[in-house]
Amino acid sequence: MKQELSSDTVERHIEASPESLYDIVSDVTRTPELSPEIRSCTWVRGATGPAVGARFRAINTTGGHSVWPNWPVVVTADRGREFAFTRTEPFCGTLEWKYRFIPEGSGTRVVESYTVTEPITAVGWFIIDTLGGLHDRPGDLHAGMTTTLDRLAALAESPT
Incomplete structure (x- = not known):
């Protein structure tokens, strides 16, 4: 069954400054602490850090036997405002992941989103659904962002 994937957004208020949140998110080596689908970056x-054009290697996992690498590139690195990167995989199109940091009261509204900029091919969906066992990829990604x-x-927000 072919799934549809275009874009999604999740937001949350966090009691921390936009700069401190940006510093955590943009240090991609810390991504495994945050994302349930990232094993390492x-x-x-x-x-050596977030800058437009910087590349990193990510090892993704779905928690089962599916593990795959990808090589994202940073497209926005605006401290305290926005961090974004794209990742392109053979047959699986291109996705842009974005984190925006909006001052809100004593904290920050963090907006995480993705947008498909090059669609996933039929072969890609076969790999995702049949071989990867990911039958609800949009739902998986939404749950992962949450x-x-x-x-x-x-x-x-934890005291150090």
Whole structure:
């Protein structure tokens, strides 16, 4: 069955400054602390931190036997405002992931979203659905974004 994937957004208020939240999210080496689908992230090709054009290697997992690498590139690195990257995979199109940080009262509204900018092919959906066992990819991604922002809040709001 072919699934549809276009875009989605999750928002959450977190009692922390936009800059401190940006610093956590844009340090991609910390992504496994936040995302349930990321096993590891490392900067590559000389990159050492968030900057437009910086690349990193991500190892994704669905918690089962499916594990796959991808090599995102940072497209926005505006401290305290926005961090975004794109990832392109063979047959699985291109997705842009974005985190926006909006001052709100004594904290920040964090908006995480993705947009499909190059569609997933029929072969890609076969891999995702049949081989990967991901029968509700839009639902999986939405749940993952919710978990990510919950973990970000727990991390940022906990006393150090």
